Amino acid sequence: MGVFTMSDSVKYLLPEDRIPRAWYNIAADLPEPPPAVLHPGTGQPIGPADLSAIFPMPLILQEVAQDREIEIPDPVRDVYKLWRPSPLYRALRLERALDTPARIFYKYEGVSPAGSHKPNTAVAQAYFNRESGFTKLSTETGAGQWGSSLAFAGSVFGLEVKVYMVKVSFQQKPYRRALMETYGATCIPSPSEETDCGRAILAATPDSPGSLGIAISEAVEVAAKNPDTNYSLGSVLNHVLLHQTVIGLEAIEQMEMAGYWPDVVIGCAGGGSNFAGLAFPFIGRKLREGTDMRIIAVEPSACPTLTRGTYAYDFGDTAHLTPLVKMYTLGSQFVPPGFHAGGLRYHGMAPMVSHVKELGLIEARAVHQTPCFEAGVVFARAEGIVPAPETTHAIRVAIDEALTCKADGRARTILFNLSGHGHFDMQAYTDYFAGKLEDRDYDEASLRDALAALPQVAA
Amino acid sequence: MGVFTMSDSVKYLLPEDRIPRAWYNIAADLPEPPPAVLHPGTGQPIGPADLSAIFPMPLILQEVAQDREIEIPDPVRDVYKLWRPSPLYRALRLERALDTPARIFYKYEGVSPAGSHKPNTAVAQAYFNRESGFTKLSTETGAGQWGSSLAFAGSVFGLEVKVYMVKVSFQQKPYRRALMETYGATCIPSPSEETDCGRAILAATPDSPGSLGIAISEAVEVAAKNPDTNYSLGSVLNHVLLHQTVIGLEAIEQMEMAGYWPDVVIGCAGGGSNFAGLAFPFIGRKLREGTDMRIIAVEPSACPTLTRGTYAYDFGDTAHLTPLVKMYTLGSQFVPPGFHAGGLRYHGMAPMVSHVKELGLIEARAVHQTPCFEAGVVFARAEGIVPAPETTHAIRVAIDEALTCKADGRARTILFNLSGHGHFDMQAYTDYFAGKLEDRDYDEASLRDALAALPQVAA
Numbered sequence: 001m002g003v004f005t006m007s008d009s010v011k012y013l014l015p016e017d018r019i020p021r022a023w024y025n026i027a028a029d030l031p032e033p034p035p036a037v038l039h040p041g042t043g044q045p046i047g048p049a050d051l052s053a054i055f056p057m058p059l060i061l062q063e064v065a066q067d068r069e070i071e072i073p074d075p076v077r078d079v080y081k082l083w084r085p086s087p088l089y090r091a092l093r094l095e096r097a098l099d100t101p102a103r104i105f106y107k108y109e110g111v112s113p114a115g116s117h118k119p120n121t122a123v124a125q126a127y128f129n130r131e132s133g134f135t136k137l138s139t140e141t142g143a144g145q146w147g148s149s150l151a152f153a154g155s156v157f158g159l160e161v162k163v164y165m166v167k168v169s170f171q172q173k174p175y176r177r178a179l180m181e182t183y184g185a186t187c188i189p190s191p192s193e194e195t196d197c198g199r200a201i202l203a204a205t206p207d208s209p210g211s212l213g214i215a216i217s218e219a220v221e222v223a224a225k226n227p228d229t230n231y232s233l234g235s236v237l238n239h240v241l242l243h244q245t246v247i248g249l250e251a252i253e254q255m256e257m258a259g260y261w262p263d264v265v266i267g268c269a270g271g272g273s274n275f276a277g278l279a280f281p282f283i284g285r286k287l288r289e290g291t292d293m294r295i296i297a298v299e300p301s302a303c304p305t306l307t308r309g310t311y312a313y314d315f316g317d318t319a320h321l322t323p324l325v326k327m328y329t330l331g332s333q334f335v336p337p338g339f340h341a342g343g344l345r346y347h348g349m350a351p352m353v354s355h356v357k358e359l360g361l362i363e364a365r366a367v368h369q370t371p372c373f374e375a376g377v378v379f380a381r382a383e384g385i386v387p388a389p390e391t392t393h394a395i396r397v398a399i400d401e402a403l404t405c406k407a408d409g410r411a412r413t414i415l416f417n418l419s420g421h422g423h424f425d426m427q428a429y430t431d432y433f434a435g436k437l438e439d440r441d442y443d444e445a446s447l448r449d450a451l452a453a454l455p456q457v458a459a
Numbered sequence: 460m461g462v463f464t465m466s467d468s469v470k471y472l473l474p475e476d477r478i479p480r481a482w483y484n485i486a487a488d489l490p491e492p493p494p495a496v497l498h499p500g501t502g503q504p505i506g507p508a509d510l511s512a513i514f515p516m517p518l519i520l521q522e523v524a525q526d527r528e529i530e531i532p533d534p535v536r537d538v539y540k541l542w543r544p545s546p547l548y549r550a551l552r553l554e555r556a557l558d559t560p561a562r563i564f565y566k567y568e569g570v571s572p573a574g575s576h577k578p579n580t581a582v583a584q585a586y587f588n589r590e591s592g593f594t595k596l597s598t599e600t601g602a603g604q605w606g607s608s609l610a611f612a613g614s615v616f617g618l619e620v621k622v623y624m625v626k627v628s629f630q631q632k633p634y635r636r637a638l639m640e641t642y643g644a645t646c647i648p649s650p651s652e653e654t655d656c657g658r659a660i661l662a663a664t665p666d667s668p669g670s671l672g673i674a675i676s677e678a679v680e681v682a683a684k685n686p687d688t689n690y691s692l693g694s695v696l697n698h699v700l701l702h703q704t705v706i707g708l709e710a711i712e713q714m715e716m717a718g719y720w721p722d723v724v725i726g727c728a729g730g731g732s733n734f735a736g737l738a739f740p741f742i743g744r745k746l747r748e749g750t751d752m753r754i755i756a757v758e759p760s761a762c763p764t765l766t767r768g769t770y771a772y773d774f775g776d777t778a779h780l781t782p783l784v785k786m787y788t789l790g791s792q793f794v795p796p797g798f799h800a801g802g803l804r805y806h807g808m809a810p811m812v813s814h815v816k817e818l819g820l821i822e823a824r825a826v827h828q829t830p831c832f833e834a835g836v837v838f839a840r841a842e843g844i845v846p847a848p849e850t851t852h853a854i855r856v857a858i859d860e861a862l863t864c865k866a867d868g869r870a871r872t873i874l875f876n877l878s879g880h881g882h883f884d885m886q887a888y889t890d891y892f893a894g895k896l897e898d899r900d901y902d903e904a905s906l907r908d909a910l911a912a913l914p915q916v917a918a
Contacts, residue, residue, distance in 0.1 A: 010540040013472055081469040082552075082843045093541075093615070111570070113843030115882070155840040156552070175885035181892050182839050380641050381614040384541045384572030423574070423882035426634035433640050 010092060012254040014085035019077050024245040026280040026352065027238070028068035029287040034355040035326040038313065043457060046323050054223040054231040056132035059125065062239040068284075070242060072124075073131075079123045079156050083112045084246065088254035089418075093382040095402070102405035103260055104398060106418040107251045107278060108385065114179070116388065116420030117274045118149035118234055121243035125232050126153035136160040136229040138222040140190065140215030142169055143342030144176025145388075145420065146234035151185030162229075164190035164218045167210035169342070176424055190215040197221050197319070212345070213318025213332075220321055235271025236316060236350045244277025247417060252281055255415065262293055262415035264401050268393035269297040269306065269364075270343045272350030274419040280352075283361050295362045297353065298393040300372075301441055303336040305329065305349045306357055306364035308447070313457040314348060324457060327354040330442070331450025337440040339369045340428035341389040347450070365397055368439040372396045373432040376422070388420040389428045469551060471713040473544035478536050483704040485739040485811065486697070487527035488746040493814035494785040497772065502916060505782050513682040513690040515591035518584065521698040527743075529701060531583075532590075538582045538615050542571045543705065547713035548877075552841040554861070561864035562719055563857060565877040566710045566737060569844065573638070575879030576733045577608035577693055580702035584691050585612035595619040595688040597681040599649065599674030601628055602801030603635025604847075604879065605693030610644030621688075623649040623677045626669035628801070635883055649674040656680050656778070671804070672777025672791075679780055694730025695775060695809045703736025706876060711740055714874065721752055721874035723860050727852035728756040728765065728823075729802045731809030733878040739811075742820050754821040756812065757852040759831075760900055762795040764788065764808045765816055765823035767906070772916040773807060783916060786813040789901070790909025796899040798828045799887035800848040806909070824856055827898040831855045832891040835881070847879035848887045 027033065036045035048060045055063075062070055072080075091104040109117035129137060137159055141147030147163035154161035163185055170177060170189040177187045190210045191198040195218045201208050208214070223231035233240060255261060265282050267275030275297050285291045299306055305328050314329040316322035329348040330336075336345050349357075356362050369389070376392035378399065379385070387395060398416040405412050422429065431437055486492065495504035507519045514522075521529055531539075550563040568576035588596060596618050600606030606622035613620035622644055629636060629648040636646045649669045650657040654677040660667050667673070682690035692699060714720060724741050726734030734756050744750045758765055764787050773788040775781035788807040789795075795804050808816075815821050828848070835851035837858065838844070846854055857875040864871050881888065890896055 009475055010537075011475060013474070015472070016468055016470060078469075113839075113845075152843055156843075174889060178885040178889040178892065179845065182836055182845055182888050184840055377641055380572075381643055384611055384615075386572075386638065386641055424885075426637040426883075429641050430633060430637040433637065 008090065008092060010090055012088040012257045014250060014253060016081050018253065019080050019084050020072060020246050020249040022069035022071050023242045024249055024281045024284060025065055025068055025070055025242055026284060027066055029284050031359065034351055038324040038457065040315070040320065040324050050323070054220060056129050056134060056230060058128040058132060059239045062242055063237060073127060076124050076127050080246070085250045086111050088251055088258070089383070090258060091383055094379060097378060097382045098399065098402050098406065100402040100406040101409065101411040102402040103411060103413045104402055105255065105258065105262070105413070105415045107247055107415070108418045109247060109274065110385065110418060110421035113152045114145065114149040115423060116145050116149065117244060117247060117277055118146050119152055120246055120277065121234065121240045121273065122149040122153035123156065124243045126150070126157045126159055129230050130157045130159055134228060134230045136162065136226065137232045138162045138164070138219040138229055139232045139234070140164045140212060140219045142166050142212045142345065144169065144173050144424065145343055147185070147187065148176060148179045148183065149234065150232055151180040151183035154185060155183045161185040162222065163187045164192065164215040166190060166212060166215050167208065173424070190218050192218060194218070195221045211318065216317045217319040217321055235273040236348070238352055240273050241276040241280065241350055241352055244273045245280050247277035248279060248281030251278060251415065252285070260413045261291065263412040264414045265293060265295045266394050266398050266414065266416035267297060268344060268390050268419065269299050269349065269353065270390060271346045272353035274417050276350060276353055278417040279362065283356060286361070296397055297362055297364045298397045299364065299366050300339060300341055300344050300393060301366045301368045301439070302339045303330065303345055303442065304366040305347070307366045309349070310451055310454070311354060311358055312454050314454055316348065324455060325351045327351045328357065329454070330447055331454055333453050334447060334450035336442055340425070340431070340437070341369065341393065343390040344393065367393055367396050370437050370439050373429070373437065375399050385418065386422045387418060388422045389425050391419045394419070467549065467551060469549055471547040471716045473709060473712060475540050477712065478539050478543050479531060479705050479708040481528035481530050482701045483708055483740045483743060484524055484527055484529055484701055485743060486525055488743045490818065493810055497783040497916065499774070499779065499783050509782070513679060515588050515593060515689060517587040517591060518698045521701055522696060532586060535583050535586050539705070544709045545570050547710055547717070548842070549717060550842055553838060556837060556841040557858065557861050557865065559861040559865040560868065560870040561861040562870060562872045563861055564714065564717065564721070564872065564874045566706055566874070567844065567877045568706060568733065569877060569880035572611045573604065573608040574882060575604050575608065575847065576703060576706060576736055577605050578611055579705055579736065580693065580699045580732065581608040581612035582615065583702040585609070585616045585618050588689050589616045589618055593687060593689045595621065595685065596691045597621045597623070597678040597688055598691045598693070599623045599671060599678045601625050601671045601804065603628065603632050603883065604802060606644070606646065607635060607638045607642065608693065609691055610639040610642035613644060614642045620644040621681065622646045623651065623674040625649060625671055625674050626667065632883070638883070649677050651677060653677070654680045670777065675776045676778040676780055694732040695807070697811055699732050700735040700739065700809055700811055703732045704739050706736035707738060707740030710737060710874065711744070719872045720750065722871040723873045724752060724754045725853050725856050725873065725875035726756060727803060727849050727878065728758050728808065728812065729849060730805045731812035733876050735809060735812055737876040738821065742815060745820070755856055756821055756823045757856045758823065758825050759798060759800055759803050759852060760825045760827045760898070761798045762789065762804055762901065763825040764806065766825045768808070769910055769913070770813060770817055771913050773913055775807060783914060784810045786810045787816065788913070789906055790913055792912050793906060793909035795901055799884070799890070799896070800828065800852065802849040803852065826852055826855050829896050829898050832888070832896065834858050844877065845881045846877060847881045848884050850878045853878070
């Protein structure tokens with residue numbers, strides 16, 4: 001049994017007036033700026049005007065901002081109050097189950113209406129779009145976390161939200177669709193007859209199951225063609241990561257309440273937004289004050305962007321509609337094998353996360369899904385919360401670090417981001433208990449081909 | 460638009476040390492005791508020995524306790540810390556959406572691991588069973604809320620939990636089963652081959668879809684036959700209602716923080732436990748201090764126990780294995796028409812809730828399910844939380860009361876229990892949006908027959 005008294009505090013709560021008043025912009029503290037975003041036609045750095053067809057100006061300016069603090073508007077903070085500040089937990093029961101001297105803390109973002117960190121940026125994006133005069137948003141969703149978060153944000157600010165949902169997910173996850181509709185959004189299986197892009201794909205392959213790349217293309221097309229409609233993205237971009245920093249800013253204050261500073265900070269990484277949301281404020285402390293800690297991004301072995309990808313200019317989507325960004329990438333044509341963490345299937349990694357990796361400020365680790373679900377079940381039985389499949393990746397590494405502490409006999413402090421609950425992902429647990437999960441690695445030949453197809457950019 | 464500033468507080472949080480140290484026992488404050496529980500064979504009041512085959516002595520003593528305060532053991536409070544004190548919310552956005560001068564507050568019990576108020580008693584029951592030397596618990600579940608709550612509680616205290624789940628629910632709700640298995644419980648479709656009762660039913664009707672009555676019989680049989688196994692019930696009994704009073708005790712403190720005292724207190728009522736959990740501490744204030752307020756129990760029109768039932772001695776189950784209790788009942792043979800709030804389908808009402816109704820301390824109201832889902836969707840779009848179908852009944856009446864305030868031009872304060880979220884009930888929302896919900900009332904002839912079959916008890 002680990003050494004602790006159960007009468008210790010389990011939750012560290014902050015009052016509403018401690019919701020951060022500004023997001024933290026890591027660009028202000030980095031020793032060098034990230035590489036420029038390039039126009040795919042000219043190869044030249046893009047400017048705000050290039051993005052104004054689909055994004056409102058406040059978000060475009062946040063994308064390139066250099067100020068350390070970006071003020072959070074009061075109406076956004078007022079919506080955050082519905083679930084923020086989110087609790088920081090000390091996982092005393094997990095520590096006891098592992099019999100480890102480690103102190104394990106987790107920041108729980110599953111308390112949001114949609115059940116993950118995604119509403120932190122959805123609410124901000126909906127607000128800035130409405131303030132800029134737009135009345136409709138289009139977006140894509142795969143597993144449905146992002147689509148339901150933007151649907152919620154749209155309902156709060158009175159925006160019409162149209163979500164293009166990958167057709168196979170639309171069919172397999174009817175309850176995510178029901179959640180979006182409950183929030184008043186329209187959910188359309190993609191490819192659809194509503195866009196040129198969708199019609200072209202359906203003409204060629206009438207039974208297309210869809211893909212995130214196709215759904216992005218449909219959502220972007222709708223935004224580009226309709227002056228009252230903008231496009232909204234749930235990860236990858238600088239302004240999205242910026243909005244997520246409320247997680248780490250609150251966590252720093254809560255760790256100080258708890259009286260411990262983390263030796264290790266852990267987050268799962270798909271596009272990179274929940275990881276950055278927790279990690280960037282801690283990296284800022286490291287850069288400004290020299291506070292030492294390890295920071296680990298955890299990704300699936302089946303889609304190992306940071307651990308097996310190349311740091312290169314690439315498109316953000318499969319249809320090559322986006323600008324070129326320099327990032328760790330497996331190639332935009334890369335298709336990972338099937339696995340259950342739908343939010344960790346992206347071929348690239350947020351440029352800013354890639355940049356801090358390149359600067360040596362973070363580590364990356366790849367894990368297989370079966371040991372992740374094992375970790376998720378150990379966690380659920382100890383702490384009660386059933387984690388999302390994506391989140392189990394962070395838990396796996398947090399548990400591994402705690403077991404290393406046990407082997408070493410050292411009481412390190414571990415902090416991870418419990419980015420979401422798994423209430424809408426129980427099929428994955430059903431498959432796990434039925435022994436149906438496969439730990440397939442990516443296909444080497446397929447990765448080689450995808451990397452060979454990277455666009456040629458004169459650096 | 461309602462009159463408020465959005466800078467007002469939305470959540471009223473209590474620190475962990477404000478988790479109540481004692482449950483509130485309403486028996487201490489009632490002007491007269493409830494009628495005795497009778498042995499079905501002798502017609503005489505039962506004693507503790509009659510219940511000791513399936514319940515541990517601490518719970519039996521709580522069932523008949525007269526003390527106002529029953530101490531909550533520290534290990535139970537330690538588990539409560541995982542989610543308690545639960546937040547009290549001011550529904551500012553709902554008030555604005557309704558354009559009402561009413562102040563609407565809700566106590567949110569969906570923050571628990573299983574997503575409802577049920578773990579408040581599951582944890583206590585698991586603890587007292589373990590302390591009394593029992594290592595296994597058996598129970599039944601319909602929709603799955605109770606089964607998953609006891610599964611969680613069993614995982615925390617190291618008890619084996621076996622859940623007999625109504626077969627048709629087992630087949631239609633695989634994700635509730637996955638949740639129970641994630642917590643380490645065994646979930647068995649009922650009727651099963653594991654019990655005499657189950658085998659007899661399967662021999663007669665091999666394709667029986669099961670019923671809550673059959674599942675109770677199986678769970679009770681297993682507990683009665685195995686010395687290491689006890690039975691656990693999720694509602695109706697006095698000790699279950701007692702454990703739920705943490706809801707109301709916290710809510711009183713939080714309403715005082717908010718600076719308002721409720722004019723109306725509302726809860727949905729199936730077996731009666733979430734309603735009693737919120738209402739009983741307020742009724743205690745009313746009885747001891749004369750504080751005036753209205754208290755409303757809301758039930759479905761399809762199963763209108765309090766509004767159309769008879770106050771009489773009846774069995775708690777369909778198979779007539781239980782003692783006779785005096786309660787509002789539709790008759791143990793009553794079968795309601797199909798509707799989505801699986802937790803509100805019980806033929807009776809907790810004897811203690813029935814008694815306070817008989818004493819004139821509470822009102823009852825019956826509502827149809829379609830207006831309940833309408834209310835649930837209005838609520839979700841304003842407040843973000845998607846409520847369980849059962850909970851929408853409380854929301855419907857809270858909204859109706861708020862609209863009455865608007866019509867009257869009076870700013871009353873309304874408090875309701877948001878007993879659970881609807882994450883595992885999204886099929887109900889899908890059916891609602893598809894226009895597939897039916898508002899069928901109960902069958903009058905069937906009710907007449909069920910009431911005619913009530914047992915004859917010499918009062």
